[in-house]
Amino acid sequence: MxxxxxxxxxxxxxxxxxxxxxxxxxxxxxxxxxxxxxxxxxxxxxxxxxxxxxxxxxxxxxxxxxxxxxxxxxxxxxxxxxxxxxxxxxxxxxxxxxxxxxxxxxxxxxxxxxxxxxxxxxxxxxxxxxxxxxxxxxxxxxxxxxxxxxxxxxxxxxxxxxxxxxxxxxxxxxxxxxxxxxxVEANSGYIDAQTEDYYLSVGRLVASKRVDLLIHACNRLGRRLIIVGRGRELRNLKRIAGPTIEFADRVPTAQLASLYARCKALLFAAKEDFGIVPLECQSYGRPVIAYGRGGVLETVIPHVTGLHFEEQTTESLVGAILCFESEQERYDPVRIQSNARSFDAxxxxxxxxxxxxxxxxxxxxxxxxxxxxxxxxxxxxxxxxxxxxxxxxxxxxxxxxxxxxxxxxxxx
Missing domain, CATH: 3.40.50 (Rossmann fold)
Structure with missing residues (x-):
């Protein structure tokens, strides 16, 4: 054939x-x-x-x-x-x-x-x-x-x-x-005993990903944000980034895995058809704060594997981050990882x-x-x-x- x-x-x-x-x-x-x-x-x-x-x-x-x-x-x-x-x-x-x-x-x-x-x-x-x-x-x-x-x-x-x-x-x-x-290559994820005090963004830096919302929210709250990726919007995003925002460009696979495994949570503001990145992060047992439209409604379970924010605005994301921080101890890495593995390749x-x-x-x-x-x-x-x-x-x-x-x- x-x-x-x-x-x-x-x-x-x-x-x-x-x-x-x-x-x-x-x-x-x-x-x-x-x-x-x-x-x-x-x-x-x-x-x-x-x-x-x-x-x-x-x-x-x-x-x-x-x-x-x-x-x-x-x-x-x-x-x-x-x-x-x-x-x-x-x-x-x-x-x-x-x-x-x-x-x-x-x-x-x-x-x-x-x-x-x-x-x-x-x-x-x-x-x-x-x-x-x-x-x-x-x-x-x-x-x-x-x-x-x-x-x-x-x-x-x-x-x-x-x-x-x-x-x-x-x-x-x-x-x-x-x-x-x-x-999603979910079975390669692992749970790290140590997490660090930063939020993470992973993906191409194009307008549709709305990384600008993540930057504005973390600027306002003074939260550390690591942005992994490159694209046409890089220059514009650097222009609005405050002192707590870091750009990592492309990173080796092992380093990206470590960033996933140790982040406080992934921030995801795009309206995606499916959204592989949120599941990649969950495969390392880490929760996701995502815009509640599109495919993430099928992959991010509210208050179990992450949170949804209702509007694609800075204010809505800030509210979701504060809500997450008030309850972050409730998130079970094993349960989060199990959800990701149900979507494995x-x-x-x-x-x-x-x-x-x-x-x-x-x-x-x-x-x-x-x-x-x-x-x-x-x-x-x-x-x-x-x-x-x-x-x-x-x-x-x-x-x-x-x-x-x-x-x-x-x-x-």
């Missing part, structure tokens, strides 16, 4: 790229396709794998201009030659699900999120543009929403990284999906490969994957991935009998 894995770009190592690395372990013979690739953006599992990038990868400064290619994304992704593959696995937070395949090919999309600038963050992106660029953005995104919706209908089956994203797939594409929580591998097998069988029978799952029969004749698989009962079974009306594709 010829297998291909497609991912939009490997330009920075984030949660989506780590997920691709785990998927690549499941399919060691798979070919890897992408538009742009930098070695620093590859997960460790792909360090010695052949990654096939597009001709655009040879252009200088791709990290700075790739986002401006939005109008021609459909053309770029359709140009990826995937003829002759039996199984294509797409890793999608963009519109790469629109790759063109043979009629017989099974296409499983692991959806990190429908593209933000087309849907839930459309107006934020629009308002950030100069006035002259806004009409162009409106026309481009209107076309892309139609193209993205049509592309989604060709996918054999969607797997999503959280219930939150599963709902968004249902809203924007009218399709059911199987929730397969994103993989080993469980992702089992669930994802089982779902892929189900989709292959559905394609062979010419049925929607939900029809096979809904039937309640265990499929013991599925012989892919070099083993027999007993497929799960009781998966999502709602059948969509009509397409989303076209007027729901527009955002005025």
């Amino acid at each position: 010829r297998v291909a894995i497609v991912h939009p770009w490997f330009l920075a190592l984030g949660g989506a790229e780590q997920s691709v690395g785990i998927v690549a372990e499941l399919y060691p013979e798979a070919d890897i396709f992408t538009l742009f690739c930098e070695k620093s953006g590859l997960p460790p599992q792909l360090a010695n794998r052949k990654v096939i990038s597009s001709k655009w990868n040879n252009l200088p400064g791709k990290y700075h201009f790739y986002r401006h290619l939005l109008p021609i994304y459909p053309m770029l992704f359709e140009a990826i030659d995937l003829r002759g593959y039996d199984l294509v696995l797409s890793s999608d937070s963009c519109v790469i699900k629109g790759v063109l395949l043979d009629d017989e090919t099974t296409h499983v999309c692991f959806c990190h999120s429908p593209m933000r600038c087309l849907y839930d963050q459309y107006r934020e992106y629009l308002e950030a543009l100069p006035w002259l660029a806004r009409p162009i953005f409106k026309l481009v995104t209107r076309h892309l929403r139609m193209w993205d919706y049509i592309a989604a209908q060709r996918v054999t089956g969607f797997a999503t990284n959280s219930q939150y994203i599963s709902q968004r797939v249902r809203t924007h594409y009218g399709l059911e999906s199987e929730v397969v929580y994103a993989p 080993s469980k992702f591998k089992q669930r994802f490969s089982t779902f892929v097998d189900l989709c292959i069988e559905a394609k062979r029978r010419g049925l929607p994957w939900t029809a096979i799952s809904r039937s309640g029969h265990e499929l013991t004749d599925v012989s892919v991935n070099r083993r027999q698989v007993s497929l799960p009962r009781g998966a999502a079974a709602k059948k969509w009998d009509s397409a989303i009306p076209m007027d729901q594709l527009w955002v005025e």
Whole structure:
């Protein structure tokens, strides 16, 4: 069986790229396709794998201009030659699900999120543009929403990284999906007997992560904050940082593990589709103070593994930090670590490969994957991935009998 894995770009190592690395372990013979690739953006599992990038990868400064290619994304992704593959696995937070395949090919999309600038963050992106660029953005995104919706209908089956994203797939594409929580290397975490008096932030320094809120809150409270990461916002964040704020850039794995294990708590202000970093921290038995929207509602248990703050404001975060400090003795590191380990990569591998097998069988029978799952029969004749698989009962079974009306594709 010829297998291909497609991912939009490997330009920075984030949660989506780590997920691709785990998927690549499941399919060691798979070919890897992408538009742009930098070695620093590859997960460790792909360090010695052949990654096939597009001709655009040879252009200088791709990290700075790739986002401006939005109008021609459909053309770029359709140009990826995937003829002759039996199984294509797409890793999608963009519109790469629109790759063109043979009629017989099974296409499983692991959806990190429908593209933000087309849907839930459309107006934020629009308002950030100069006035002259806004009409162009409106026309481009209107076309892309139609193209993205049509592309989604060709996918054999969607797997999503959280219930939150599963709902968004249902809203924007009218399709059911199987929730397969994103993989976290939780079993490598450990509990340190000693903790220190600092809060921690880990991740790319981009505007959507709202690290500025963490800095403002710790400035106001005089709390020590260590920020691990790099990105476009580094200069702006250093400008507002007070004397208790430290920037660690990238750190070796062992040092990051120590920072996780000894922190008072992780501060997390982003609205994430899933959020791997909060679970990484929990794997070391440390609690998380997170903005209570998105995927963290499924991974951070209030007053057990951390706290949620309700508004994405400095005041709301300050209140959550003070609340946490008043009750921090109640948090049990073993209980916190146990929660993280329920999301370990080993469980992702089992669930994802089982779902892929189900989709292959559905394609062979010419049925929607939900029809096979809904039937309640265990499929013991599925012989892919070099083993027999007993497929799960009781998966999502709602059948969509009509397409989303076209007027729901527009955002005025």
